[in-house]
Amino acid sequence: MYVYDDFDRDFVAERNRQFRSQVQRRIDGSLTEDEFKPLRLMNGLYLQLHAYMLRVAIPFGSLNAVQMRKLAEIADRFDKGYGHFTTRQNIQYNWPRLPDVPDMLDALAEVGLHAIQTSGNTIRNVTSDHFAGAAADEIADPRPVAELIRQWSTDHPEFQFLPRKFKVAVTGSPVDRAVTRAHDIGLRMVVQAGEPGFEVIVGGGLGRTPMIGKVLRDYLPLADLLPYLEAVVSTYNLLGRRDNKYKARIKITVHENGLEKVRDLVEARFAEIAPQFDAAETTRQLTRIEGMFAAPALPDTADLAYQAAYQNDPVFRAWADTNLHAHRAPDHAIVTISLKAHGDTPGDATSDQMRLIADLAEVCGHNEIRISHEQNVILPHVARADLPALHKALRAQGLATANVGLISDIIACPGMDYCALATARSIPVAQEIATHFDALKLEHDIGPLKIKISGCINACGHHHVGHIGILGLDRAGVENYQITLGGDGSEDAHLGERTGPGFAYDQIVPAIERIVRAYLDLRLSRDETFLVAYRRVGIGPFKAALYDSEAEHAA
Amino acid sequence: MTRETRETRETLAQIVTANALIEGDVVYLAADGSWTRHLTQARVLDDKTEAEIALASADMRSSEVVGCYLAAVRMTPNGPEPAHFREDFRRRGPSNYAHGKQAAA
Numbered sequence: 129m130y131v132y133d134d135f136d137r138d139f140v141a142e143r144n145r146q147f148r149s150q151v152q153r154r155i156d157g158s159l160t161e162d163e164f165k166p167l168r169l170m171n172g173l174y175l176q177l178h179a180y181m182l183r184v185a186i187p188f189g190s191l192n193a194v195q196m197r198k199l200a201e202i203a204d205r206f207d208k209g210y211g212h213f214t215t216r217q218n219i220q221y222n223w224p225r226l227p228d229v230p231d232m233l234d235a236l237a238e239v240g241l242h243a244i245q246t247s248g249n250t251i252r253n254v255t256s257d258h259f260a261g262a263a264a265d266e267i268a269d270p271r272p273v274a275e276l277i278r279q280w281s282t283d284h285p286e287f288q289f290l291p292r293k294f295k296v297a298v299t300g301s302p303v304d305r306a307v308t309r310a311h312d313i314g315l316r317m318v319v320q321a322g323e324p325g326f327e328v329i330v331g332g333g334l335g336r337t338p339m340i341g342k343v344l345r346d347y348l349p350l351a352d353l354l355p356y357l358e359a360v361v362s363t364y365n366l367l368g369r370r371d372n373k374y375k376a377r378i379k380i381t382v383h384e385n386g387l388e389k390v391r392d393l394v395e396a397r398f399a400e401i402a403p404q405f406d407a408a409e410t411t412r413q414l415t416r417i418e419g420m421f422a423a424p425a426l427p428d429t430a431d432l433a434y435q436a437a438y439q440n441d442p443v444f445r446a447w448a449d450t451n452l453h454a455h456r457a458p459d460h461a462i463v464t465i466s467l468k469a470h471g472d473t474p475g476d477a478t479s480d481q482m483r484l485i486a487d488l489a490e491v492c493g494h495n496e497i498r499i500s501h502e503q504n505v506i507l508p509h510v511a512r513a514d515l516p517a518l519h520k521a522l523r524a525q526g527l528a529t530a531n532v533g534l535i536s537d538i539i540a541c542p543g544m545d546y547c548a549l550a551t552a553r554s555i556p557v558a559q560e561i562a563t564h565f566d567a568l569k570l571e572h573d574i575g576p577l578k579i580k581i582s583g584c585i586n587a588c589g590h591h592h593v594g595h596i597g598i599l600g601l602d603r604a605g606v607e608n609y610q611i612t613l614g615g616d617g618s619e620d621a622h623l624g625e626r627t628g629p630g631f632a633y634d635q636i637v638p639a640i641e642r643i644v645r646a647y648l649d650l651r652l653s654r655d656e657t658f659l660v661a662y663r664r665v666g667i668g669p670f671k672a673a674l675y676d677s678e679a680e681h682a683a
Numbered sequence: 684m685t686r687e688t689r690e691t692r693e694t695l696a697q698i699v700t701a702n703a704l705i706e707g708d709v710v711y712l713a714a715d716g717s718w719t720r721h722l723t724q725a726r727v728l729d730d731k732t733e734a735e736i737a738l739a740s741a742d743m744r745s746s747e748v749v750g751c752y753l754a755a756v757r758m759t760p761n762g763p764e765p766a767h768f769r770e771d772f773r774r775r776g777p778s779n780y781a782h783g784k785q786a787a788a
Contacts, residue, residue, distance in 0.1 A: 154704075155704070155705070155746075157745075157746040160745050161745050161749050161750070175702055175707055175749055175750065176707075177709075177769075177772065177773055178707070178708060178709060178773065178776055178777065178782075178783040178784075179702075179706070179707040179708055179783075180707040208780075208782055222777075222782075223782065224707075225705060225706050225707065226704065226705050226706075226707065227705060473779045473780075476779075544768075544769060544772055545772065545777035545778050545779055546777055553772075553778060555777070555778065555779045556778050556779065559779065602768075602769075605766075605767055605768070606768070607768065
């Protein structure tokens with residue numbers, strides 16, 4: 129866990145002091161909204177449909193227990209007793225009052241958290257693999273590098289007014305759990321001649337023009353990371369379009385100029401600025417950060433209690449089968465705590481739930497908590513022997529839903545229930561799909577299936593990379609939902625293909641059921657997942673299931 | 684659909700709406716020039732020019748509200764009703780919790 133030093137503390141305190149004064153001047157009439165808006169956005173404060181919304185950064189999704197308790201306290205003191213974890217590994221508070229926001233930011237600063245660069249045309253919160261430092265398949269923990277990038281990018285004077293927002297994701301594993309190919313820059317750790325470095329992917333992104341990122345550099349040595357990133361963002365800052373907001377992201381810059389031209393410009397800029405970087409100092413800083421992310425000592429433990437519970441308790445077994453992931457230490461497990469209880473809002477946690485998670489992290493999780501881009505919470509280091517007791521404790525707060533990776537583990541953006549940009553609702557669609565398939569008792573039979581829902585084309589719900597993607601639109605004053613199939617956010621990243629005309633609000637759940645039943649009918653065996661089956665048969669059978677039966681009903 | 688859209692443009696009345704500066708919640712311009720939390724108390728503007736003038740003057744009250752705009756309403760025996768579902772959500776609150784205006788109702 130990164131621990132703030134005096135520089136970090138002073139920086140955040142000074143920024144909060146400035147913002148407190150800016151809020152005061154807005155309230156007393158010295159600042160107009162046009163003057164205030166860019167200032168509040170730099171500090172993560174939006175104005176949404178029903179209220180202000182404060183977006184707090186959770187750098188690379190890592191929290192400790194004290195920080196989680198502070199998030200719970202803020203939810204109780206300044207909000208309605210809950211928070212919403214997002215696909216960017218942030219937390220959003222949906223109901224703050226403007227005069228309270230400076231106090232919220234001061235409370236966050238007490239535990240080394242902030243809302244800086246969670247909005248605006250800057251380098252946003254750096255995201256990473258939520259299993260970092262624990263997964264058996266990992267080369268190295270990517271979080272020290274992510275923290276280094278956070279420090280480099282925070283308040284970077286050259287990059288406060290980029291053509292558009294800029295998102296960086298880092299993974300240390302060949303298994304991509306950070307959707308690196310859908311980011312402005314994705315960094316995938318690779319090893320060359322025994323030395324870990326990064327494959328640099330550029331120009332990925334979802335939104336209105338979805339694109340899979342392209343490889344700009346096969347291998348970037350770690351020592352060159354910051355000057356190279358600076359060269360990429362600097363090139364984009366000059367080359368990126370400012371005449372049209374919808375063509376301003378780097379994916380369009382790469383698309384319009386070509387990868388070769390962008391690469392040449394980046395390499396030229398890199399050659400120019402690299403000598404100005406103190407590589408030795410960067411290495412020293414990275415080593416210092418790495419010390420703070422040292423893996424906890426995991427004593428060998430017998431897992432008899434786990435074996436007994438697994439054999440004798442079917443509820444525990446179902447949970448263990450879906451919510452655990454292989455830890456590099458075989459007597460430990462990575463636990464995903466589902467924030468997707470059937471019928472609840474994806475990603476929401478009450479303050480009581482947050483406090484329980486904090487307690488459990490301290491008791492049996494080496495004080496580590498992660499937030500995933502799939503809107504769940506992870507305890508990355510739990511001894512298998514402790515799992516039965518952990519499961520029992522989670523049940524008490526409705527946190528033991530056994531559905532990770534299944535049809536009800538849905539990503540959904542806030543949609544038109546909260547978001548001022550949304551064109552339709554997302555949350556109730558997610559709620560209804562979850563409760564519908566739970567009632568049918570089909571969820572475990574269907575197996576791995578990722579549904580992702582966005583309430584507008586900006587695609588915060590990652591619908592393009594959902595196995596089933598749902599996009600909510602406004603069609604002539606009525607909510608309408610388009611479906612895409614075959615999307616994939618993993619290392620084999622693919623964009624989903626649209627099935628055809630969209631469905632009305634009350635027809636979208638039946639449409640999803642027709643797709644799922646078509647899959648169940650055509651799969652070769654239970655081992656053939658939805659995505660594998662889709663790749664085998666293509667979109668045809670699903671289109672037929674969606675639209676032919678609709679024609680029959682109409683006839 | 685085309686005919687209905689054309690009809691909508693011609694006949695719908697409008698209200699001035701915004702978000703309150705301090706609380707951020709949805710407000711409507713009332714007949715007495717104050718800001719009300721209730722759509723039923725909103726001043727209904729039938730005339731397009733009158734609506735534009737009301738909007739322009741509301742826009743100047745930046746120490747009270749943020750983001751003024753005109754929203755279409757349908758007149759019913761119960762008063763003005765939102766013409767678009769977005770405005771329906773704004774006057775009610777989110778659908779996943781009984782928060783927002785519906786909590787006070």
